Amino acid sequence: MASPNGDQVAGIDQNHSAGDKHVAAINQSHSPDGDHVAGVDQPLAAGTSRGISPGGDRVAALSRQLAEAHQELRRRLADLRSGRLQAADLRTHCLAFCTALTTHHQGEDGGLFAALARERPDLEPTIGKLVEDHVLITGLLTRITEADPAAIGPELDGLAAIMESHFRYEERALSAALDAGVRDTGWSDPVLRLR
Helix, strand or coil: CECCCCCECCCCCCCCCCCHHHHHHHHHHCCCCCCCCCCCCCCCCCCCCCCECCCCCECCCHHHHHHHHHHHHHHHHHHHHCCCCCHHHHHHHHHHHHHHHHHHHHHHHHHHHHHHHHHCHHHHHHHHHHHHHHHHHHHHHHHHHHCCHHHCHHHHHHHHHHHHHHHHHHHHHHHHHHHHCCCCCCCHHHHHCCC
């Protein structure tokens, strides 16, 4: 599939049109290498040390934990796309996956991103792009949960391409801020501990 600027979107071929407009919308907001933020690697705020938020909460390796949560979501989606599941099992596993991804994004939108925006207002444009991605992904998840399991493959392929771009960007854009410290106001459970 080609993006609005004519570039080929990785992971989507011409026959997979189900998620094309979502891939194109996300791809348009990301540069060719998956990054669309300048100035993300800001120096630490005065009085902040690596691994500790300004309030003293232990937050070491949050970027790694986020990457591990994303890797688990990738693994679960790969299982769905493998073709090894029967239709009834596919529907059940699909619903579980969609719920886990939705919970992860809701935890980010309602907790992690709000905490980051308070501590790092310079990240608000980045956070806005990530929230936009979440809205697009939610639309695709709705279509997946309503789709006939026999015809769900192209939808899952589109979701895989969108998720990969989104996760890579999110990890790069937020890792320095996460590791510099952000207060956990309860967001870490839905974001990092997938059910």
